[in-house]
Amino acid sequence: MNFPAVFPVKVMGANQDDFERLVVEIIRKHASVADEQALVSRLSRNGRFVSITVHINAESQEQLDNLYRELSTHERVLMML
Numbered sequence: 001m002n003f004p005a006v007f008p009v010k011v012m013g014a015n016q017d018d019f020e021r022l023v024v025e026i027i028r029k030h031a032s033v034a035d036e037q038a039l040v041s042r043l044s045r046n047g048r049f050v051s052i053t054v055h056i057n058a059e060s061q062e063q064l065d066n067l068y069r070e071l072s073t074h075e076r077v078l079m080m081l
Contacts, residue, residue, distance in 0.1 A: 006034045007058040010081040011071055015043060015050040022076060023052050030067040031056040049078070 001007075011023045020041055027033065034055040042051050058064055072080050 001058075001061070003058060003060050005058050006055050007064065008053055008055050009067065009071075010051055010053045011077055012049060012051045012079040012081075013076050014078070015048055016076075019050060019076065020052055022074075023071070024054065026070055026074065027054055027056060027067065030063060030070070031058060033057075 009027060013019050013023075020039075024033070024039070033039070034057050038055050040053045042053075044050070056067075068080060071077050
């Protein structure tokens with residue numbers, strides 16, 4: 001991967017009112033959001049879960065590793081792609 005690059009981060013968790021805000025706050029600690037309008041939330045078929053896709057401005061592999069580490073270890077994050 002060549003840096004800098006716009007990179008999609010997809011995070012899944014329980015469908016709770018503040019989950020999107022939580023994900024964006026964690027992402028902003030590590031990277032800038034490439035396009036606020038491009039944030040996409042999708043509910044699961046039964047509405048119990050939500051996936052959030054955010055495109056970030058990735059500057060390095062280390063930055064991505066740190067972001068993924070924090071998100072993937074958070075108790076409310078079920079899965080990341």
